[in-house]
Amino acid sequence: MNIQNLSREQLQERLAVLNEKYNGYKSLELKLDMSRGKPGADQLELSNDMLDPALLGSFKASNGFDVRNYGILDGIPECKKLFAEIFGVPSDNVIVFGNASLTIMYDYIAQCMIFGAGAEPWAAQSGIKFLCPVPGYDRHFSILEQFGIEMVNIPTDKNGPDMDMIDEIIKDEKVKGIICVPMYSNPSGITYSDETVRRFAALKPAAKDFRVIWDNAYCVHHIEDTHDTLLNIFDAAKEYSSEDFFIEVTSTSKITFPGAGISALAASDENIKAIKSRMTVQTIGYDKINMLRHAAYLKNKAGVDAHMLRHAEILKPKFDAVLSTFKSELSGKGIASWTVPNGGYFISLDVCEGCAKRTVALCKEAGVTLTGAGATYPYGKDPEDKNIRIAPTFPSRDELCKAVEILCLCVEIAAIEKILG
Amino acid sequence: MNIQNLSREQLQERLAVLNEKYNGYKSLELKLDMSRGKPGADQLELSNDMLDPALLGSFKASNGFDVRNYGILDGIPECKKLFAEIFGVPSDNVIVFGNASLTIMYDYIAQCMIFGAGAEPWAAQSGIKFLCPVPGYDRHFSILEQFGIEMVNIPTDKNGPDMDMIDEIIKDEKVKGIICVPMYSNPSGITYSDETVRRFAALKPAAKDFRVIWDNAYCVHHIEDTHDTLLNIFDAAKEYSSEDFFIEVTSTSKITFPGAGISALAASDENIKAIKSRMTVQTIGYDKINMLRHAAYLKNKAGVDAHMLRHAEILKPKFDAVLSTFKSELSGKGIASWTVPNGGYFISLDVCEGCAKRTVALCKEAGVTLTGAGATYPYGKDPEDKNIRIAPTFPSRDELCKAVEILCLCVEIAAIEKILG
Numbered sequence: 001m002n003i004q005n006l007s008r009e010q011l012q013e014r015l016a017v018l019n020e021k022y023n024g025y026k027s028l029e030l031k032l033d034m035s036r037g038k039p040g041a042d043q044l045e046l047s048n049d050m051l052d053p054a055l056l057g058s059f060k061a062s063n064g065f066d067v068r069n070y071g072i073l074d075g076i077p078e079c080k081k082l083f084a085e086i087f088g089v090p091s092d093n094v095i096v097f098g099n100a101s102l103t104i105m106y107d108y109i110a111q112c113m114i115f116g117a118g119a120e121p122w123a124a125q126s127g128i129k130f131l132c133p134v135p136g137y138d139r140h141f142s143i144l145e146q147f148g149i150e151m152v153n154i155p156t157d158k159n160g161p162d163m164d165m166i167d168e169i170i171k172d173e174k175v176k177g178i179i180c181v182p183m184y185s186n187p188s189g190i191t192y193s194d195e196t197v198r199r200f201a202a203l204k205p206a207a208k209d210f211r212v213i214w215d216n217a218y219c220v221h222h223i224e225d226t227h228d229t230l231l232n233i234f235d236a237a238k239e240y241s242s243e244d245f246f247i248e249v250t251s252t253s254k255i256t257f258p259g260a261g262i263s264a265l266a267a268s269d270e271n272i273k274a275i276k277s278r279m280t281v282q283t284i285g286y287d288k289i290n291m292l293r294h295a296a297y298l299k300n301k302a303g304v305d306a307h308m309l310r311h312a313e314i315l316k317p318k319f320d321a322v323l324s325t326f327k328s329e330l331s332g333k334g335i336a337s338w339t340v341p342n343g344g345y346f347i348s349l350d351v352c353e354g355c356a357k358r359t360v361a362l363c364k365e366a367g368v369t370l371t372g373a374g375a376t377y378p379y380g381k382d383p384e385d386k387n388i389r390i391a392p393t394f395p396s397r398d399e400l401c402k403a404v405e406i407l408c409l410c411v412e413i414a415a416i417e418k419i420l421g
Numbered sequence: 422m423n424i425q426n427l428s429r430e431q432l433q434e435r436l437a438v439l440n441e442k443y444n445g446y447k448s449l450e451l452k453l454d455m456s457r458g459k460p461g462a463d464q465l466e467l468s469n470d471m472l473d474p475a476l477l478g479s480f481k482a483s484n485g486f487d488v489r490n491y492g493i494l495d496g497i498p499e500c501k502k503l504f505a506e507i508f509g510v511p512s513d514n515v516i517v518f519g520n521a522s523l524t525i526m527y528d529y530i531a532q533c534m535i536f537g538a539g540a541e542p543w544a545a546q547s548g549i550k551f552l553c554p555v556p557g558y559d560r561h562f563s564i565l566e567q568f569g570i571e572m573v574n575i576p577t578d579k580n581g582p583d584m585d586m587i588d589e590i591i592k593d594e595k596v597k598g599i600i601c602v603p604m605y606s607n608p609s610g611i612t613y614s615d616e617t618v619r620r621f622a623a624l625k626p627a628a629k630d631f632r633v634i635w636d637n638a639y640c641v642h643h644i645e646d647t648h649d650t651l652l653n654i655f656d657a658a659k660e661y662s663s664e665d666f667f668i669e670v671t672s673t674s675k676i677t678f679p680g681a682g683i684s685a686l687a688a689s690d691e692n693i694k695a696i697k698s699r700m701t702v703q704t705i706g707y708d709k710i711n712m713l714r715h716a717a718y719l720k721n722k723a724g725v726d727a728h729m730l731r732h733a734e735i736l737k738p739k740f741d742a743v744l745s746t747f748k749s750e751l752s753g754k755g756i757a758s759w760t761v762p763n764g765g766y767f768i769s770l771d772v773c774e775g776c777a778k779r780t781v782a783l784c785k786e787a788g789v790t791l792t793g794a795g796a797t798y799p800y801g802k803d804p805e806d807k808n809i810r811i812a813p814t815f816p817s818r819d820e821l822c823k824a825v826e827i828l829c830l831c832v833e834i835a836a837i838e839k840i841l842g
Contacts, residue, residue, distance in 0.1 A: 036491065044480070044489040051710070053472040059465070068465040070457065070679040098519050099708045106703040107528075113535055114544060114568065123535060123544055142702045147535065258491040260710035281563045282527040287520045287708065289472070289681035 002334040030367030037345035050297040067288035078295040083264035119209035133161035135376030151378035160196035173206035184218035187389035188348040189341020191228035201236035243268035329408035335415040362410035423755040451788030453824040458766035471718040488709035499716035504685035540630035554582035556797030572799035581617035594627035605639035608810035610762020612649035622657035664689035750829035756836040783831035
């Protein structure tokens, strides 16, 4: 029953039925939260053994350094090695930071603003711009907005952002970079194709101080057995000698503990040198006890992959629940489309044009908190008001099923209201 | 035997004796490090029990929040309370950060550069200056130097910096602030007198965006039973409604673990609001497991004080060793003076004018690494080339005794060389 084909009377009838159902939900006074990509309580239990002090042995890093004391700017060797394996780069091209890759990105852009990226400080160049593949991650946009960097939307499809458009726009030397999530993208869950990654590597920006913030937050976060693979950006960049354009980051926030993980950056020799020369003034070094704890617990990439299977076991039923309810409640009605990711933390739902805000508001009123409509676009402005980010991980499966039922109902109500005008 | 009174022949004779002794030390090929304020190995052992996971209970902060997950921008309530008690301010005026107050200060100044302190961004105002009480902390100077902020030396005596000079200089609105260690100052170990603190509170800078970075790193770091007290800057500021000028920071780096502690900031309501509005873009929150670990282990100010007694037990013999060797080897010779601190991590040694660099170089050649001469002054330039920072905490007591003997020898050699010309 595609609602686009219904008569005005049929729509009114249908709306009355849906509203009755909706009011029924409202009376339950539910409080369900699908707003953020937070791991659920059961996922937090998975890494508790990492807190066993026995893992810390005599507190010595592999280079003999006592991790309890000051020192080691760029991270203990075994942690650099672990992230080097994950990134697929040499250890020398890795720096280990504190508990958030968000902070790495913020600090990197802050320092480009003040000191520049090998050229005049960005703050001294008026009207600079960043390209933002959309839908995208709201916290990326907040950083750029806080620094007053103009954001330009770049549409994305299943292969990644529109590279033809990017090639064209970067002829403007005011365009200083791109910020993106290349694997299991937030919120669509898509992974950039090999061709897209190669085109990133081949970019020829007019700006010599151009930077791509390659936020590989979900690099090992598979949910399905058949999982995506992402071409190594530094391997691809080597062919074009474009390594200096790329700053890759990741963290263990969704591997071990979101509140107490470790994060890391991979970059070219030149960029590592520049970053270290600045960070040596900002810190003596990040938390090395937590680094040793992570290295001893996760051991290597294989250890991380094994650990991620336990997360996937918890996450797959949640993603399946959302997707099967979408299928049963929304399919064939002509009111929504959505992505079916193999990993990551989100599903991207597109409702009818002009209906996202209304859908989210209806949900809110019925006790279901979603990520704000518009959040997946720079400045919170979805030009078509149709994208909603679905974050299925935090609620229990029962709560989630209830929340998605209500969401589907709200999607349809908003669509019919829109048609009826 | 004041060497200033010796004849040229007597000095030459004395120098020959000292040099023979010096060459004896050199042949030992020692490797002694007194360069940084690092806790010694035995101090690191004191906090190992903090790593017991039992302290984390069911991972719930006092507000019921699971510390393993994302969230809580400004720190868990029990940690805010702990630091509030240490600072002597309400919990609402505290934010808990990551493992280094150095990073808090860096980020605060970075954000003043980009966004300003309630006025035009500092980076947009050319020729801005900061006042630096000297001798002072090299890492403070490095921050200001990296941001291109001109540093102005302010002489310090046993009561703190020269407040008359400060009152005069801050009539220049290009002077944006002061950075200082008000208690057990680095390197002199002096604590600002109540009168000095009140004069700080009463400052009338021309710049409305003036900030005092009150780096209270050693607020509970007593060594002697008779210890210093520092007037609460926010209490003093209340009388003059100057609270907005002060940003106070501290950390547990020298309470628990230097590499894995927690840090905190205290500020006025207005400043807390501004800082939070920026940091919410930089981070979702700092390591809350480590916060809970600290709060559960240290409990409250009394718990911290009790813990610090154990550090003092280890540190007092080291400070005593340095001071007694200074007394026996340097007293009455007219070649040196030094501070006798009741707490903190350093002793400030003044050698003959023009002799600090030579003294440090002689030590280095004999295997004793000291903080570089000049490091206690902005731009590494001690105008009189006479101050040397002594950091007695890291070496064992035996190593320390040997190192200080050699140091005293080098002080005298350099002094005699200087007189002989």
